[in-house]
Amino acid sequence: GAGVSQSPSNKVTEKGKDVELRCDPISGHTALYWYRQSLGQGLEFLIYFQGNSAPDKSGLPSDRFSAERTGGSVSTLTIQRTQQEDSAVYLCASSPLEGNWGNQPQHFGDGTRLSIL
Amino acid sequence: AQSVAQPEDQVNVAEGNPLTVKCTYSVSGNPYLFWYVQYPNRGLQFLLKYITGDNLVKGSYGFEAEFNKSQTSFHLKKPSALVSDSALYFCAVRDTNNAGNMLTFGGGTRLMVKP
Numbered sequence: 500g501a502g503v504s505q506s507p508s509n510k511v512t513e514k515g516k517d518v519e520l521r522c523d524p525i526s527g528h529t530a531l532y533w534y535r536q537s538l539g540q541g542l543e544f545l546i547y548f549q550g551n552s553a554p555d556k557s558g559l560p561s562d563r564f565s566a567e568r569t570g571g572s573v574s575t576l577t578i579q580r581t582q583q584e585d586s587a588v589y590l591c592a593s594s595p596l597e598g599n600w601g602n603q604p605q606h607f608g609d610g611t612r613l614s615i616l
Numbered sequence: 617a618q619s620v621a622q623p624e625d626q627v628n629v630a631e632g633n634p635l636t637v638k639c640t641y642s643v644s645g646n647p648y649l650f651w652y653v654q655y656p657n658r659g660l661q662f663l664l665k666y667i668t669g670d671n672l673v674k675g676s677y678g679f680e681a682e683f684n685k686s687q688t689s690f691h692l693k694k695p696s697a698l699v700s701d702s703a704l705y706f707c708a709v710r711d712t713n714n715a716g717n718m719l720t721f722g723g724g725t726r727l728m729v730k731p
Contacts, residue, residue: 542721592660
């Protein structure tokens with residue numbers, strides 16, 4: 500079956516522009532996560548959607564960052580008025596919530612590499 | 617609060633030799649522990665997890681990890697390294713006392729296997 504799909508795979512844009520990054524989770528996965536990874540570094544949590552509950556936005560670095568998840572499936576991460584420090588790889592992951600969901604691994608997409616000129 | 621540390625930025629090992637990638641964690645409850653691998657320009661791939669039970673966990677590609685509660689460690693091991701194991705490895709933890717399903721990741725360890 501298909502894994503987590505992210506688009507675009509690469510995005511180059513000018514400072515000050517808005518960007519939208521898309522994530523299609525694995526079908527049936529009700530939990531969805533966004534992370535940011537700077538070059539060769541660890542993962543920085545951004546936002547987490549769990550079923551129909553209000554998202555956990557505690558990791559969003561500024562109010563320029565927002566995310567939506569429509570219909571409990573596809574998610575879009577939006578960065579407004581991009582800055583050079585926003586350059587990074589943005590990773591999306593999903594996991595199921597049935598059973599003892601806390602022990603379920605997260606399944607990652609290949610990420611969107613964002614470069615701000 | 618939950619946290620995880622990977623004390624080594626890079627581990628170098630010769631092909632055929634055993635490898636260890638270190639991970640220590642801190643939680644207030646019990647830990648769920650995970651190892652992931654990341655190849656260049658790819659997302660993270662799940663290797664193995666410890667939830668409960670046997671302290672030695674076996675996972676994909678011949679990797680295993682040993683849970684040590686007294687040392688709060690979950691080191692990743694492989695008896696014989698392959699050049700193709702060269703990648704970035706991440707340890708992650710979830711505290712069972714946390715209501716959410718949040719994982720905290722370590723900073724990653726780059727494994728270099730030389731032929």
